Amino acid sequence: MVFEQKHILGLEELSSDEIRLILDTAESMKEVSERDVKKVPALKGVTVVNLFFEPSTRTRASFEIAEKRLSADVLNFTPTESSVVKGETLLDTARNLEAMGASVIVIRHSMSGAPWLLARELSSSIVNAGDGFHEHPSQALLDLFTVREIKKEISGLKIVIVGDILHSRVARSNIWGFIKLGAEVRVVGPPTMIPRDIEKVDVKVHYNIENALEGVDIVMMLRLQKERQESGLFPSLREYSRFYGLTRERLGLAKADVIVMHPGPINRGVELSSEVADDMHSVILNQVSNGIAVRMAMLYLVASGGGSG
Amino acid sequence: MDSETITRALSRIAHEILERNKGAKELRIIGIRTRGIHIARRLADKIQELEGIKPPLGTLDITLYRDDFRRKTDWPSVQKTEIAFSVEEKNVILVDDVLYTGRTTRAAIDAIMDYGRPDFIQLAVLVDRGGHRELPIQADYVGTRVMTVRTQKVEVLIKELDGRDEVIILQLGSPNEAR
Amino acid sequence: MKILIKDGQLIDPSQEINEVRNLLLSDGKINGYPSDTKELEMDSSVQVIDASGKVVSPGFIDLHVHLREPGFEHKETIRTGCLAAAAGGFTSVVCMPNTNPVNDNASVTEYILLKARTEGVVNVFPVGAITKGQKGQALAEIGEMREAGCVAISDDGRPVMNSRVMRHAMEYAKAFELPVISHAEDLNLSSDGVMNDGFTSTILGLRGIPNASEEIIVARDITLGELTGTHLHIAHVSTAGAVRLIRDAKKRGVKVTGEATPHHFTLNDKAVLNYDTSTKVNPPIRSREDMEAIREGLKDGVLDIIATDHAPHTEDEKKVEFDLAPFGISGLETALPLALRLVEDRILTLTELIRKLTFNPAQIIIRSNRGTLKPGAPADVVIFDPNKTVKVDRDKFFSKGRNTPFHGWRLSGQILYTIVGGEIVFSA
Ligand SMILES: [Zn+2]
Numbered sequence: 078m079v080f081e082q083k084h085i086l087g088l089e090e091l092s093s094d095e096i097r098l099i100l101d102t103a104e105s106m107k108e109v110s111e112r113d114v115k116k117v118p119a120l121k122g123v124t125v126v127n128l129f130f131e132p133s134t135r136t137r138a139s140f141e142i143a144e145k146r147l148s149a150d151v152l153n154f155t156p157t158e159s160s161v162v163k164g165e166t167l168l169d170t171a172r173n174l175e176a177m178g179a180s181v182i183v184i185r186h187s188m189s190g191a192p193w194l195l196a197r198e199l200s201s202s203i204v205n206a207g208d209g210f211h212e213h214p215s216q217a218l219l220d221l222f223t224v225r226e227i228k229k230e231i232s233g234l235k236i237v238i239v240g241d242i243l244h245s246r247v248a249r250s251n252i253w254g255f256i257k258l259g260a261e262v263r264v265v266g267p268p269t270m271i272p273r274d275i276e277k278v279d280v281k282v283h284y285n286i287e288n289a290l291e292g293v294d295i296v297m298m299l300r301l302q303k304e305r306q307e308s309g310l311f312p313s314l315r316e317y318s319r320f321y322g323l324t325r326e327r328l329g330l331a332k333a334d335v336i337v338m339h340p341g342p343i344n345r346g347v348e349l350s351s352e353v354a355d356d357m358h359s360v361i362l363n364q365v366s367n368g369i370a371v372r373m374a375m376l377y378l379v380a381s382g383g384g385s386g
Numbered sequence: 387m388d389s390e391t392i393t394r395a396l397s398r399i400a401h402e403i404l405e406r407n408k409g410a411k412e413l414r415i416i417g418i419r420t421r422g423i424h425i426a427r428r429l430a431d432k433i434q435e436l437e438g439i440k441p442p443l444g445t446l447d448i449t450l451y452r453d454d455f456r457r458k459t460d461w462p463s464v465q466k467t468e469i470a471f472s473v474e475e476k477n478v479i480l481v482d483d484v485l486y487t488g489r490t491t492r493a494a495i496d497a498i499m500d501y502g503r504p505d506f507i508q509l510a511v512l513v514d515r516g517g518h519r520e521l522p523i524q525a526d527y528v529g530t531r532v533m534t535v536r537t538q539k540v541e542v543l544i545k546e547l548d549g550r551d552e553v554i555i556l557q558l559g560s561p562n563e564a565r
Numbered sequence: 566m567k568i569l570i571k572d573g574q575l576i577d578p579s580q581e582i583n584e585v586r587n588l589l590l591s592d593g594k595i596n597g598y599p600s601d602t603k604e605l606e607m608d609s610s611v612q613v614i615d616a617s618g619k620v621v622s623p624g625f626i627d628l629h630v631h632l633r634e635p636g637f638e639h640k641e642t643i644r645t646g647c648l649a650a651a652a653g654g655f656t657s658v659v660c661m662p663n664t665n666p667v668n669d670n671a672s673v674t675e676y677i678l679l680k681a682r683t684e685g686v687v688n689v690f691p692v693g694a695i696t697k698g699q700k701g702q703a704l705a706e707i708g709e710m711r712e713a714g715c716v717a718i719s720d721d722g723r724p725v726m727n728s729r730v731m732r733h734a735m736e737y738a739k740a741f742e743l744p745v746i747s748h749a750e751d752l753n754l755s756s757d758g759v760m761n762d763g764f765t766s767t768i769l770g771l772r773g774i775p776n777a778s779e780e781i782i783v784a785r786d787i788t789l790g791e792l793t794g795t796h797l798h799i800a801h802v803s804t805a806g807a808v809r810l811i812r813d814a815k816k817r818g819v820k821v822t823g824e825a826t827p828h829h830f831t832l833n834d835k836a837v838l839n840y841d842t843s844t845k846v847n848p849p850i851r852s853r854e855d856m857e858a859i860r861e862g863l864k865d866g867v868l869d870i871i872a873t874d875h876a877p878h879t880e881d882e883k884k885v886e887f888d889l890a891p892f893g894i895s896g897l898e899t900a901l902p903l904a905l906r907l908v909e910d911r912i913l914t915l916t917e918l919i920r921k922l923t924f925n926p927a928q929i930i931i932r933s934n935r936g937t938l939k940p941g942a943p944a945d946v947v948i949f950d951p952n953k954t955v956k957v958d959r960d961k962f963f964s965k966g967r968n969t970p971f972h973g974w975r976l977s978g979q980i981l982y983t984i985v986g987g988e989i990v991f992s993a
Contacts (some may be wrong), residue, residue: 078462085510089768099465105447105464114500117450147450153572166885188886189770197839198884209888211770249770273773274764377464 087212088253102374120149143372160212217250232259240299387553395529413441426481444469451493488523573616578920579937624656624945629872629877647685649964651991656945663722669694669711719746790843803848805858827903842890877966895966902976944987
């Protein structure tokens with residue numbers, strides 16, 4: 078199978094076969110990461126720009142390592158407040174980077190749809206490293222990869238995503254990914270944080286965490302942004318954790334071999350009790366090396382894919 | 387080549403490998419995807435038959451090492467490389483079905499070097515297509531040599547994949563279809 | 566100077582005329598409908614336009630445009646806005662006060678009218694602000710603005726949130742017989758929303774503006790209309806609930822009228838799916854059900870008029886992140902072909918459609934004797950071919966605003982002549 082996409086903007090646009098191809102390719106990439114010389118010449122001569130408008134050391138570092146392992150020339154561009162204040166638009170910035178020879182642009186932006194603007198106006202391949210509340214494809218592909226590694230097969234699994242779904246790009250991408258690969262997806266959180274009409278994408282909506290956890294194979298916890306309290310979406314962290322926090326006791330409602338995932342960093346005692354946070358350590362570490370492999374696969378496939386020739 | 391000549395050629399190659407490497411002890415056999423894997427396995431089996439030691443067998447996918455990146459549209463998917471042993475100070479036998487331009491071999495050598503520093507890398511091929519080499523590369527062990535023109539295509543059929551063993555030479559319409 | 570428009574299908578809803586008739590314009594006025602034109606045709610001072618097979622109607626009146634001048638001349642000027650209006654078949658435009666400075670006093674009104682007289686090619690009727698600086702607090706000098714030429718007051722662009730202020734504005738406007746045009750939006754509820762709140766906003770991860778945001782203020786303003794007796798006009802109705810509220814109010818005899826824009830009766834919010842900022846508009850393009858309700862409202866008369874909410878912006882302003890793009894669609898030059906789809910879809914007859922573009926808007930700005938082809942009325946006329954296919958090309962717009970979601974659409978309906986005060990200001 079050939080990867081026809083020029084960009085990876087979101088999991089919504091990808092077919093289940095394309096998602097599987099990325100995951101399969103990531104397995105080969107993971108093997109590269111296990112060698113003494115963790116480098117292949119696949120993207121030699123290709124310039125990849127990491128254009129991060131939001132600070133995110135972890136995602137950016139993961140992309141950068143992935144790029145270097147593929148022998149790409151890497152340029153990190155983190156626009157400062159001042160250059161934004163100077164009035165340079167996103168498009169100006171990206172056009173300049175393209176003029177410098179970038180053929181792949183990895184973009185992280187606080188506003189939903191920003192990568193779409195670049196995909197429409199530029200000739201480079203665009204990889205979305207997270208846009209607003211919209212999508213975070215590399216995180217979701219990593220989650221899918223990790224789950225597939227542990228559970229072998231995603232189809233038929235039950236997953237529940239817990240927390241602020243409304244403001245979560247991780248949730249949106251994972252919903253698409255897990256549904257496309259045949260899992261049953263539930264979401265649970267305070268109704269103020271459940272996006273409207275989400276059930277139309279075949280997601281079951283719960284407001285009670287105990288009901289939602291019943292018999293699930295995977296629990297995906299979202300990070301709670303404390304500023305949502307100020308905008309009146311929930312009354313207090315205490316109340317939130319009482320009704321939506323994951324405790325060992327609640328986790329007992331899930332399947333015995335349940336996996337707990339969290340995109341990190343964790344607010345201990347809010348989304349997760351400390352004991353649950355300690356229990357899930359191994360999965361988090363695994364995610365780091367898997368993250369590099371998945372991003373290598375994404376970069377390799379868009380750079381060699383149908384659109385960029 | 388038919389099934390019988392192929393078996394005989396592989397048997398001869400196995401003897402030559404053992405002779406040149408003074409036994410099977412330091413041997414590591416790595417097949418290049420896809421058909422090289424099966425030829426490598428048969429060589430390893432033959433060596434075991436002759437020496438009583440089965441040399442460790444690996445699988446190499448060279449997609450990430452190709453130098454025609456961005457020129458092909460029908461880019462093959464990246465497959466897994468499986469080399470579960472160290473190549474450090476070993477005698478690595480690279481196995482492929484056909485040696486043609488030499489570019490695949492170049493990519494495979496680069497890949498092996500990323501796994502460590504073998505004492506020797508030697509190349510075994512079932513068919514050596516003469517006259518089209520683009521790099522200074524030659525095979526150490528050859529099943530058969532054929533002189534072909536670019537409008538021809540050498541196809542190696544393998545029992546495990548194609549149901550029978552055979553090497554056939556096809557005439558193509560244009561040089562672009564040749565591989 | 567005389568113009569004879571021959572053999573056209575004359576449609577004048579103000580007089581219930583819909584037949585082949587000749588139309589004579591002279592001295593800037595409608596002269597009459599001569600049946601014998603031989604002599605006129607011999608007269609070299611009479612310009613003859615053959616309109617056979619074409620529709621001749623009163624020039625269109627757009628009750629809702631943003632001409633951007635003064636203050637935002639890079640987006641549009643009174644001149645370019647008027648040229649765009651003429652190209653769209655509009656002979657009169659009513660311009661909203663959210664300029665810089667805001668049209669909240671007679672001197673700004675006079676400036677706009679002066680510019681319109683010297684540079685404009687269509688009639689310009691300004692709308693005054695309800696409050697000073699559109700800040701929603703102190704009343705603007707509504708009486709003086711009326712004397713200077715304002716035909717209505719409105720909070721368009723920056724709605725009045727304080728109900729007490731709105732009450733006083735409506736009471737006060739009554740003395741000057743000015744209608745109050747309401748941009749119905751609860752800013753607290755809209756918050757920083759950028760599109761319709763619903764499934765599509767969920768998919769796109771964009772903040773939504775719920776229907777309730779519009780409906781709450783429609784309900785409030787209708788209630789205040791009942792309290793004060795002032796004519797209330799609800800601009801750019803976008804939701805099914807707002808249509809229902811206006812329908813109920815009309816049944817109770819409240820003096821309220823409603824307006825629909827071409828984009829709200831043509832598109833639904835799936836148009837936003839690729840983050841195309843040309844679809845970003847306020848109120849937002851709503852769901853399919855809302856769009857159907859708008860069409861139903863036009864059909865049963867709850868929505869009296871069609872106006873464009875022409876809101877031009879530059880390409881650079883729109884080629885940004887969806888959240889950062891300004892709201893607005895450049896609507897003057899696509900209005901007729903989009904509206905004709907309502908006829909094609911059997912929502913309206915051609916006569917009903919023309920009524921909503923001519924006589925009905927003229928009735929709302931009550932001091933106007935426009936929107937009619939009665940002898941003696943100003944010679945504002947449009948001639949169009951409802952069947953000619955045109956491809957929307959934003960690069961050919963007269964407006965500076967190329968921000969249209971309809972670029973490349975194939976539509977029926979071409980404006981052939983736009984005549985203002987007896988002068989041809991546009992011809993195809
Ligand atoms: Zn408005």
